[in-house]
Amino acid sequence: MAYQSYVLVCGGTACCSSGGDKVVAEFKRILAEQKLDETVQVVTTGCLGFCEQGPIVKILPQGTFYVQVKPEDVKEIVAEHLVKGRVVQRLCYDPEQAKKLVAEANIPFYQKQYRIVLRNCGVIDPEKIEDYIARDGYKAIEKVLFEMTPEQVVEEILKSGLRGRGGAGFPTGMKWKFAMQQPKGQKYMVCNADEGDPGAYMDRSTLEGDPHSVLEAMTIAGYAIGASKGFIYIRAEYPLAIRRLEVAIEQAHDLGLLGKDILGSGFDFDIELRFGAGAFVCGEETALLQSIEGNRGMPRPRPPFPAVKGLWGRPTVINNVETLANIPVIINKGADWFNKIGTATTKGxxxxxxxxxxxxxxxxxxxxxxxxxxxxxxxxxxxxxxxxxxxxxxxxxxxxxxxxxxxxxxxxxxxxxxx
Amino acid sequence: MSEKTEQMTPELKAFIEEWKGKPGNLIMVLHKVQQTYGYIPREIAIEISSLLDVPLAKIYGVVTFYNFFKLQKAGKYIIQVCLGTACYLRGGDDLMKEFERQLGVGVNATTPDGLFSVEAVRCLGCCGLAPVVVVNGEVHGKLATKDVAGIIEKYRKLG
CATH class of the missing domain: 3.10.20.600 (Ubiquitin-like (UB roll))
Structure with missing residues (x-):
C-alpha cells in the first residue's frame, strides 16, 4: 500500500442519503486539485454502523473519526488533517460536549462491540474484490476445496455451534448435513436476504459492505452439500445491495472464484439473484422458495423440509445472510476459536x-x-x-x-x- | 385512467428473450415490466403470457399477491412515506397526513395532474434517518412536517 493516508467514507444507504456520496466527490475533487491524490486514497466503504451521525468519515492510519461531515467541511479536513496533521476538533463525535474523542476505539459506541460478521464493513471498498482478498477473502474456499472433504466442512460447522441468524436458531451444520445426505443430483443453495422486519437492516448492511463474504460462504456451502447452483433472494427495496452483489458476482467470475471449475478444483458453482416483490411472508423459507420459482409466495407445511424437498422439489439449504457471513471466518480460524465466543448454548x-x-x-x-x-x-x-x-x-x-x-x-x- | 395502449419496448423484448429459458423467470420479468412502464399494463401481461407460456390468470395471481406490482399507473413522482416502527415513532404518520393535506389526495392515489402519488411503505432500512420519505429513489431523512412543502415544491419545479 503506497498511500500515506486513507479517507474512508461510509457508502451505506443511510450515509448516502445524508449526502455521503457528495462528500466522496468533494474529497476526490479537492485532493486532485491539490495534487494529493497520489498520497491519499479515498475509499467508499460499507456501513460503519453509526448511522445516526452520518455521513461518517474515518481517516487512517490515525483512525480519526469524523461525524456529520458536509461537503463544505472537506476543504478544512484536507487542509488541517491531511496536510498539517491536526485533528479538526469541531467535526469529532462528542457525546457530552466536553472532551473531544478522536479515535473510533475511544467511542463508547464501538468499545463493547465484537465484529465477525461485520469484519470488513467500513474497512474495505465493497466494489473491489482485491480489498476482500487482502483481508483473507476467498482463503476459506481455497482451504475447503483443496484440503477438506464435504463431510469435514459440515463437521467443522457443526462443531462451531453456529446457529441460524434468521430467527429460528437452528444449527446450521445440521441443515447442511441433512442436505448432504440426500442422494446425489441437482441440489440448491439459497441465501435468504428478504430482510423485512421493521427497523432491521443487518443483512442489507452486510451485503452492501461485504458482498463477497456471502458469495464465498455460499460456495463453501454448495461444496459441502453438493450443490452447483445458488440463488440469493433479495428484496427489490435494496437497490444498493443488489448493485454491489451484481458487481461482486461479476468480479468473482472474472477471477475464477465462481462458475465452472473453481480455482481449477473441478467444482462448479454459480449464483443468481432473484428479487422479492414486497411480500413480507416470503422471508419464510417455503414461501421464499415458491417466490424464486415465480409463484405466489404461499408457505406450505413442513415436512418435507427444504433440505429434502426444496426448490423445484430438489434438496435445498436456505441460510440467512448473517449466518453465511460467519462461515468463511469459521473455516479460516476454526470451530474451536468460534466456540469460545458467546454463551454455553449459543456461539458467536x-x-x-x-x-x-x-x-x-x-x-x-x-x-x-x-x-x-x-x-x-x-x-x-x-x-x-x-x-x-x-x-x-x-x-x-x-x-x-x-x-x-x-x-x-x-x-x-x-x-x-x-x- | 387513460386508455393509452402500451407498446412493448425492444429492451423489454430482449430481456424476456434472455430470461425465457430460465425457470422461475416470471417475477423477474414482471419487475422489468414495472420498471419500464411504472405498472403492469394489461396488454403487456397478455403478450408475456404467450411469450413465456404462462396463463394470464397466473400472472394476475402473482401481480396481485406482491405489493410491489401495480395494475394502475402511478404519478410521475411517487412519494413513499415510511411507516415502519422507527419512522412511525419519530412522526412518519404526521408526515403522511401533511402530504395528503397539501396534495389533496389520499394514500395510494394520484394527483389530477398526474405528477404525484402518495404511498405508505414499510421499513426502508435507514432507521437512523427516521422519519424517512423516498421520492423516486431519492431519500429524504430526519424530516418534520414543515419540510413537506419544500419537498413537494422541489419536484413540482422539475415538472
Missing part, C-alpha cells in the same frame, strides 16, 4: 440494528450473552433526551416487548429477532 456474535429513541442508533455487533442493558445504555448511549427507559421491542412483530424489569440477553433477543 449477533448483529443488531439499534433504532428508535436511543441516542446512538446504528448497526452493532456484540457477543452472544450481552445484555439488553449494555446494548441500550453502553452502546446506544441511553435514551434520547435523558428520558427513562420504558420498553424495547426485540426483532420484528412477533416477539413481545421487554421492559426495564425483565433482564434478557443477546441470545434470547437474537432468537426472538427474525430476518
Amino acid at each position: 456474535t449477533k448483529v443488531f440494528a439499534l433504532t428508535g429513541k436511543v441516542n446512538n442508533s446504528g448497526l452493532i455487533e456484540v457477543p452472544m450473552g450481552t445484555t439488553l442493558r449494555e446494548i441500550i445504555f453502553d452502546i446506544g448511549g441511553g435514551i434520547r433526551g435523558g428520558h427513562q427507559f420504558k420498553a424495547a421491542q426485540t426483532g420484528g412483530s412477533t416477539p413481545r416487548s421487554t421492559t426495564s424489569r425483565s433482564p434478557r440477553s443477546a441470545r434470547s433477543w437474537a432468537l426472538a429477532a427474525s430476518s
